Amino acid sequence: MNKIFVRLARDYRVIRAFVTRARFIYLLLNLYYFMIKRSTRIFGPVFAQIEPTDACNLSCRLCIVNRDLANSKYGFMDPEIFRKFIDENSKSIAFLVLYNRGEPFLHKDIIQMIDYAASQNIFVKVSTNALFINKDIIKRITDSKLDELLITLDFPERLDYADYKGKDTFEDVVENIRLLMEARKNMTTPLISLQLLLTRVNENKVTRFKELAGELNVDQLVYKKLRINRKEESGYLPEQEKFVRKSYLNNGNKLSNLCVRPWISATVLWDGTVVPCCFDAKGEYELGNIKEFKMDNIYNGNILSYFRHGLLGSFNTIPLCARCNLSNYFSNFNHKAG
């Protein structure tokens, strides 16, 4: 299928999700509350990020799953809890990102979760490292109602991939992408994006990445700016400033003090814990658990209201936000492929 049609079909589905049950009104009202600095009594989230699992089949160098959380017990979201969350919040949620930490396709019920959310006219996006994808899963993906699939290939060359990801599986993943694109060739769903991680070893290989994306015939390219958690990891940052998140640059430019995320979105970990956003990868800021409380109680509860209040004052009062800043929030950028 022509990529222009695939992208237009995706845009149509995004608009449909926001128009369904007039969800865009929730978005507009919550943005208005943000502008007038209201931190509580707001409407439900319009965007949700839900983590099917924090288990992963790769060992990426800078990923906290294999480092800071290596000794924690990983787990899988109970599909019943997932359905309950969707049922309770489908009035406001238009866009669901069904990944956070971990590899979503390790969850045995991932396709049912995708289809359940999509059946409520919610736009569903999933990310995968594509290592786990085989012919059976490809068929289930193309038969499903998935709207967008982001493939985190991240490196255009085998040795760089193996060095960063801890497994020499570049060729397998490229072959899986080829099979997936072949299976989807006469369809408009899902839109398939290929991600490049901008690191010191990759920053001069953008052209090679574009060539590879062209060979694979994917619909869209995503360039992801690297996030580091420790100073000693700064050697991975690209030398070109345009590829580095603003908060890591010591160029004296004032950082923006504006983050609307806790007014419009919700992030839920596999065990039901709600955290302020995906940057809280260790689950340090527990706002409540959807197994015990309705989202409305968490969204308008004391902890998140206090968090929003702090954010309206200064990023630096919240250690998590001081490390992130809005420069991280809007740091990835998409490109049309072809």
Ligand code: SF4
């Ligand atoms: S500033 Fe960053 S860490 Fe804080 S809420 Fe916004 S996105 Fe999350």
